[in-house]
Amino acid sequence: MINIKRTSIGHYRDSVRTSGKVLAVFIREIDVIFNLVCFIAAKVHLFLIR
DSSP: OEEEEEOTTSOEEEEEOOHHHHHHHHHHHHHHHHHHHHHHHHHHHHHHHO
16 A cells, blocks of 8 residues: 655655555554444443433
8 A cells, every 4th residue: 555645844755554554554443443333332222221
């Protein structure tokens, strides 16, 4: 995966991620989405109980 990042001077440089970093970001995103879904489900569950 290639990302173009802007330096503080304003120039752009290419940033190449290794497959391990991409996998780590992918797993982190899945974890965040899973926690968000669980949080929303818990809130809905509490709302329906009352």
